[in-house]
Amino acid sequence: MDTMDDDLYRDITGFAHDTPSWFQHLAEVWTELGLLLFGVLFIIAWWRARRGDPRALAVAVLAPLATAVAYVCSELLKSVIDEERPCRAVSGALKPLVECPAYGDWSFPSNHSTIAGAAAIGLALAWPRIAALTVPMAVLMAFSRVFVGVHYPHDVAVGLVLGAVLAFVVVRITTRPVARVGQAMRGSSTGIVKWFAGPGPALAPSPAADPAAYDSPTMTFRRHDSHRH
Incomplete structure (x- = not known):
């Protein structure tokens, strides 16, 4: 018995066949090109974060x-799940x-969509301004997997959400x-290690995380000085 998802799949693939051939080829290429673009953005985000504080570098990595x-x-x-x-x-x-x-390369969830969702959110956390680019990229990549006919709509929808949630949780x-x-x-x-981490500022220590800091002569002096004023 047909399901609503089957009907939507037929509608999308039918629409795909009605589009110009150049658009079809663009959709075919985008399913793989999107992964490459995300990879380039990862490198750019890391390079930018090398001059930020260690937290910014951590998120980018x-x-x-x-x-x-x-x-x-x-x-x-x-x-x-083994979905055909x-x-x-x-x-x-x-x-x-x-x-x-091939048979055995199962459908649910979509790997491309999971990667796209995770990459979009991971990059948005590392470089917030780029979310306006990465999120639409992920959605288009997910849609292209249905458009070319290799995934159900629910495969890509779950993949996007799964990737986004996992990326957010892992980074946080x-x-x-x-x-x-x-x-x-x-x-x-070590030169290569220092180069990878970049010349950014050091992580500011938290006094609460370092109780010994309160016992240092400098801290003692500052507290007494503050009381005088």
Whole structure:
């Protein structure tokens, strides 16, 4: 029995076949080109963060790592759910614009969409102004997977959300310890390590995190001086 998702898949692939050939080729290329563009943006975000504080560097480095984590989780879900590709399973659907993936390369969730969602949010956390570019890029990449005929709409929708949520959680949970590592790298005597971390400012110490700071002569002097004024 057909489902609403099957109908939507047929509608989108039918629309795809009605578009000009140049647009179809553009959609085919975009499914892979989008990944390359995200990779370039990761490098630019890291390069910019090298002059920021260690927290900024940590988020920029974590963005691609969180995307990799999201991809692995997507692959694990695929191996458990085993959903057949719509280009084989949906009756009455038009031939996909690209070759239908081999049997065993399951459909749910979409790896491309998961990577796109994670990359978009990871980059937005590292470089907030670029969210206006990365989020539409991710949505278009996800849509292109249905457009070319290799995924159901729910595959790409879940992939986008899965990637976005995992990237946000991974970055938020690990930023502080990675920032400490970045601070240590900036003080390293190894050239390549110091170059990677960049010349940015050191991480400002928190007095609450370093109780000994209150016992230093400088801190004692400052407190007494403040009382005089």
